[in-house]
Amino acid sequence: MDRVFEQLAEKFAGVFKKLRGKGRLTAEEVDEALRDLRLVLLESDVHYRVVKDLIARVRERAVGREVLESVTPAEMVIKILWDEIRQILGGGAKDLHVPPVTPALFLLVGLQGSGKTTTCGKLGLFLKQRHYLPVLTSTDTRRPAAREQLRILASSAGLDFFDLPSARHPLEVVQAARRYAREKGRDVVLVDTAGRLHVEEELLRELQELTRGEEFHETLLVLDATTGQEAIRVAERFREWVNPTGIILTKVDTDARGGAVLSIVAQTGWPVKLIGVGEKLDQLEVFHPERMASRILGMGDTLSLIEKIERAITEEERKKLEKQVTKEEFTLEDFLEELRRLRRVGSFEDIMNMLPASLRGALSQVDGERSLKRTEAIILSMTREERRNPGIINASRKRRIAQGSGTTVQEVNRLLREFEEIRKLWKKMKKGHTLPFAKRKGFFGFGF
């Protein structure tokens, strides 16, 4: 767990607490909270001008009646901010539109290393799965082996790839690809381009010539989620030269907060069409503004997690879980069950990455698939009594458990310590009246 983010999560949790403790808020209290929230946004790489606007708007709305007379003023301020962010990000997910012309032309542009080539392959697969017949092509003659990379990606996804090695100009490639698509009955041409910096005018002009020479139905800016304050200038420059129609946000599987995308959308109004969430070709997903809003605010991708887990949970388990939470104690048996369910939901990595930072810290000690199995073995080597009442586990019991599970006493000790941590967390959540993985209340699913 990253220290900086951990501190922030704590700080943020502090803001929540401060706001939650009060029944009603004064203007001064709102201001104080907003000062902290400003920092949260800046640390998330939201551009400072966008932060300023956002804070001003929220202040205007929060210091008004809405908050002061609201029943839960605490949640209102954050909710207003979250709402504002969500609205800026699009209010609702916007699907990629493929016009009914054959072929439709899509252009991918962006900085070096933003992930254009990989995204091009992913987008091809994405369209193929929706019963389109895409053909991939690349105008990148500068990066060594760039076209080779796209060719390999295309073939591994069973996609058509078009190349014109003799072309002297990017436009030639696109024109030939379009002819090729028409002849072969392909309905979308995906054009990958060479990465370029937003300060390289010559290269931007080259792109402009491309967009002037051919009619592209979508010009998509591929944006790295880890981009910093410079993002806004990147967008401005690309707008000047090629005027993109939307964004594909990449590297969303990192722990970057992705404030850059908020900055750009606030500035340009471009919709975010899709997001890249991994290196594999099927890891391209539809964008959800409300999830990104939570993420930028450091609440983790709580909604995605909930969705994913709800799919894996059966109705019966849910009932059991609900009963469980009303129980007084959280036992090692419950712990084991939770762990097993988590494993079914997806890889441990996936889960961890979606949790809010503060919770991730506590859980990361449980660490990885391998130790999950060892953990399971340890718990299974305990007697029923021990699982329900770990307090009775003394030194000789520990030795027996270690032997039985093929682990060491140290590992047994560590598990018991971790369990104690999680039990505390569980109690905290219970107080917040939220079921940790089954149900949520508002978007503060994890009892911040």
Place this chain on the structure above:
Amino acid sequence: MEKGLWKRWLQGIGRITGEVKERLKELWSQKSVRPEEWEELEEMLIGADIGPALAAEIVEEFRRLKERSREDTSWEEWLYGKLVAFFEEGEHLLFPRAQPETLKAVFLVGINGVGKTTTAGKLAYLAREKGERVVLISADTFRAAANEQLEIWARRAGCRFFRGAQGADPAAVVYDGLQSALKEKETLAIVDTAGRSHVNRNLLAELEKVSRVIRRFLPEEQVEHLLVLDALAGQNAFAQVESIARVVPLTGIILTKWDSQAKGGILFRVRKEFGLPVKYLGVGEGIEDLIPFEACEFVRAIVS
């Protein structure tokens, strides 16, 4: 340093020298400064990716300096001192304690798309110019055409290229690569790795393993573990440094895409929070577009 390179080198800090210095100068000469004006200065510094905390610190010190100031106080001197204190003379040099004429290794790591492969190529060229016998080892057995990309760079740099099969265990590839370097009596092995998300535990474990292989092969002073960072990265750069530093003993940083005019405030923050020296700056796609980061010159250029 060659003139064209120096120019591009300065380009990156163009806006620090411009906007911020102009602002400092104005505020310094003003009789009184309104709170909003201080806030604006802070925002300007944050806009240079210096980070909210450090920005606040600089503004606060400047403010105090101004309050105490008399005619003879020079804020330029203060700024120079403040900034230069981040770095140490000569810290950008690679292998300060290495045995000459024996094998050394540079291990390049970083997240996807920061420019590791390009940097590997440029570094190979630079080292060869300095008389090293270089082999480029591609431990990226995952990304499509990564091997081909590095091989082209190897050809450009005029050095030997070593690769493993697609999908092979990177640690095994590196082991074989280093073996071959010993046999060929080469003096520098540059190891390029697959980009990886710094939150993916399996990939981090793989990185750790490759690093272990290298360290078993060569003594500590013969190895540099360099993290490649994108100058356009925001606060997440710190998460990257922190989680990668946990699995490999990083000895420095290479900042790429410096010519993007990203203002590079990130340099100071990385130096301050992680104590890692910046070794090189990447300033373009050409083979010569990698320049040693000489901190004192850099700061002088900012302040003067």
